[in-house]
Amino acid sequence: MTPAARISAAIEVLQDIIERRRPAADALKDWGLSRRFAGSKDRAAIASLVYDALRRKASSGYAMASEEPRGLVLGMLAGLRALPLDEIAALFSGENHAPAPLTADETALLSAFSDEGAPDWVRADVPEWLWPSFQGGFGEMAIAEGQALAARAPIDLRVNRLKAGRDAVLADLAHHQPEPGAWSPDALRFQPGHDGRGPSLQTEPGFFAGAFEIQDEGSQLVTLLAGARPGQTVIDLCAGAGGKTLALAALMANRGSLYATDLDSRRLAPLHDRVARSGASIVEVRIPRSRGHEPLADVAGQADLVLVDAPCTGSGTWRRNPDAKWRVRPGALAERIKDQAEVLVRAAKLVKPGGRIAYITCSMLPEENDEAIRAFLGRQAGCTPVAPIDVLKGAESDFSLLARFATEFGLQLSPRRTGTDGFFLACLKRGD
């Protein structure tokens, strides 16, 4: 396919996503299935165009005075991809599957491309209904935070200490030009290429050997700061596919007991293979039999650390899932807040006196972060917050620079602040 034909395809896929409110991945998959002529490079390029357009949907639409997929793609090419007008015009030739030529209005808007005069939520590319909450968390930096969250994300991996050292993995993957992470001693970072695509790390021999896992550096950092130590009894209560479980096992140097569970047993399915590949021998996966069944009842009140990687809106990962940004609804936020309250109560039953609950979200919204903790502390006697500065002091490396990202109860990481996905961590101590 020509670059212009890929743009036409991206416009078509965006139409499907917007009209039928479909997840981008589903729409892209269907498009690929019914267009067998498109090769894997075409499909990847089209996906990259679609995701780039969704990242800046509000600001592109404003600048192009159009909510239509064509306007969003034009705005993205001029804005995020910074293509000059003559290159855009050449792509929109109307010939051989290229999109129709630019209209006079489009040409005028592209030549003076700007979001000047746009409302703040548009400039930040944050959904309008969430703007008050987002702004509440970031104040005068909210637009800059939203803009950083509307950029492309790098790919990070976590070197698995149980199997390899960072220098060795760095050397093995030198052909992909990794850089050491800025914060986590286990992180390596890969910048996306010009077309938005990153290296395919999951086909590397080191991946099959368990030397590394793909994991955002923010996710690595909050797991590090949770404070698990070798020899402890640790519970990963919302383990899902186990990204943090594997990181915990490595931090615990495979010593102690690490229980992984999740309300939704299907989500735990990939964990078994991942654990086997990683060489983590301390992980015990506990599958709930039914809703309300506590698969960890036998260790209630015994955990040194309960990690709660709480269900949330995922607003901190909007760089990677830009379609989720525009699909999240007020009802979903209210549901997640309820889930968060429920899972914290469960964690309080599992932690031992003097032990710690580490509450984590990949959210940028105060309702799911500080406010969730404040509400929990108001309801639950016997738990006290650990000051963010003390959380940092207790870490294995010097993370004192993160102190400036402290909130009332925790630490808020973000693409603008730490160059990572948006993560929140608050630690609570159960009284003796």
Ligand SMILES: C[S@@+](CC[C@H](N)C(=O)[O-])C[C@H]1O[C@@H](n2cnc3c(N)ncnc32)[C@H](O)[C@@H]1O
């Ligand atoms: C953010 S995801 C976990 C991601 C995972 N920890 C990782 O690092 O890959 C949140 C998980 O919480 C689970 N969950 C929701 N409510 C829960 C509850 N009340 N108890 C335990 N898990 C719950 C969801 O099924 C989901 O898998």
